[in-house]
Amino acid sequence: MIRWLTALGLAGLASPLRAETCRLALALAMDISSSVDANEDALQRQGLAAALIAPEVTKAFFSSPMPVALAVYEWGSRSTQRMILDWTMINTHADLLTAAEIVQQSVRSDENSATAMGQALAFGATLMQRAPPCLFQIIDLSGDGANNDGFQPASAYRHFPFEGIVVNGLVINAADFEGELLLIPYFENNVLHGPGAFLEVAQGFEDFERAMRRKLERELTGLQIGSLQDPSIK
Numbered sequence: 001m002i003r004w005l006t007a008l009g010l011a012g013l014a015s016p017l018r019a020e021t022c023r024l025a026l027a028l029a030m031d032i033s034s035s036v037d038a039n040e041d042a043l044q045r046q047g048l049a050a051a052l053i054a055p056e057v058t059k060a061f062f063s064s065p066m067p068v069a070l071a072v073y074e075w076g077s078r079s080t081q082r083m084i085l086d087w088t089m090i091n092t093h094a095d096l097l098t099a100a101e102i103v104q105q106s107v108r109s110d111e112n113s114a115t116a117m118g119q120a121l122a123f124g125a126t127l128m129q130r131a132p133p134c135l136f137q138i139i140d141l142s143g144d145g146a147n148n149d150g151f152q153p154a155s156a157y158r159h160f161p162f163e164g165i166v167v168n169g170l171v172i173n174a175a176d177f178e179g180e181l182l183l184i185p186y187f188e189n190n191v192l193h194g195p196g197a198f199l200e201v202a203q204g205f206e207d208f209e210r211a212m213r214r215k216l217e218r219e220l221t222g223l224q225i226g227s228l229q230d231p232s233i234k
Contacts, residue, residue, distance in 0.1 A: 022089060023066035024138060026129035026219065030084070031143040031172070032076045032108050033115040040205040041108050044142070044172075047209030048072070049104035053096060054213045060220035067091045068220065069132045072103055072180050075120035075141075076113025078150035082215070087131055114149030117191065121156040127217065128165055137165045138219055142208075144172040146186050153190045166194035168219065170211055172202045 030044055051057055061068055072085040084106045090096050124139040131137065147153060155163075169187040187199050198218070202211035 004136060007069055010047060019133050021067075022069045022134040023064055023083055024220065025069045025071075025087075025128060025134040026123045027071045027131075027137075027139045028129055029073045029120055029124055029139060029141045030072070030110055031048040031115070031145075032074045032080065032110060033143075034076075034111065035145050035173060036187055036205075037221075038111070039109075040144075043205040044208050045103055045106055047205070048212055049100040050209050051212035051216055052100040052103065054209075056095060057213055057216045057220065058093065061096055061216045066135070069134055070099055071126065071131070072099075073123065073126060074106075075123065076110050076116065078114070078116040079175060080110045080113045080116070081123040082109045083122060089132060115137055115143070115145045115147055116124070116150035117143065117147040117153050118151035118156040119149075120223065122160045123147055123193075124167075125156065125160040125162050125165060129161060139165060139167045140170065140215065140219065141167060142172060142212075143187075143191075144183075145207075146183065147190070164223045165192075166197050167192060168215065169199045170202060170208075171199060171213055171228045172208060172211075 021113045028048065032041060037042070069083065069087050070090050071083070073081060073083050075081045078133055085102050088095065088099055090099065098145045120141060121139065124141070128137050128139070138196065169191045171183045171187050172185070184199065184201065192199060198215075200211045200215040200218075202208045
């Protein structure tokens with residue numbers, strides 16, 4: 001059985017050389033590649049906004065006296081990464097409501113993008129370099145397809161600063177046109193990174209909100225015992 005430890009309980013394990021101001025820096029990355037049509041993009045934005053303020057997720061955000069730093073960005077082709085919500089400390093319920101409103105009211109920056117996962121991950125790693133000092137760092141990559149532009153995720157992990165960063169995934173529409181569940185092993189083998197990394201699956205964009213609620217609650221409520229190992233171990 002998987003046991004869980006709260007981030008608050010792990011606070012004493014942080015290096016004394018750092019002055020952590022939060023328990024988790026969480027960057028959420030949304031797919032806007034051309035395989036995502038306008039209606040699906042709307043479902044994704046509305047779903048994320050709704051998931052952020054769902055009762056179980058709100059409870060998870062405030063499950064510890066130490067706050068969460070939140071950022072949201074969209075990604076597509078190798079040159080299409082854009083901030084939707086820059087680093088925001090979620091200290092109060094009002095902060096969380098404001099973050100959700102910003103996501104809900106955001107407008108897609110590009111409709112004809114390829115799928116450059118490597119660049120999306122590299123952007124996230126660079127974003128983490130200017131995150132508030134936190135006990136843990138997680139990039140949360142959502143997508144409905146495999147990499148078809150720019151460098152591969154493996155190259156991002158080799159050449160960008162991912163030490164101490166966990167990458168979780170959310171697969172949308174796991175089955176291809178022949179019904180084969182190809183994206184699940186693709187994400188498992190190429191996207192997930194770091195101790196305790198996990199994958200959530202949304203059965204279509206209509207299911208995005210449910211899957212995002214489930215994933216956020218898991219990320220915010222606790223961390224696996226595996227996260228206690230040296231973050232430099234991949």
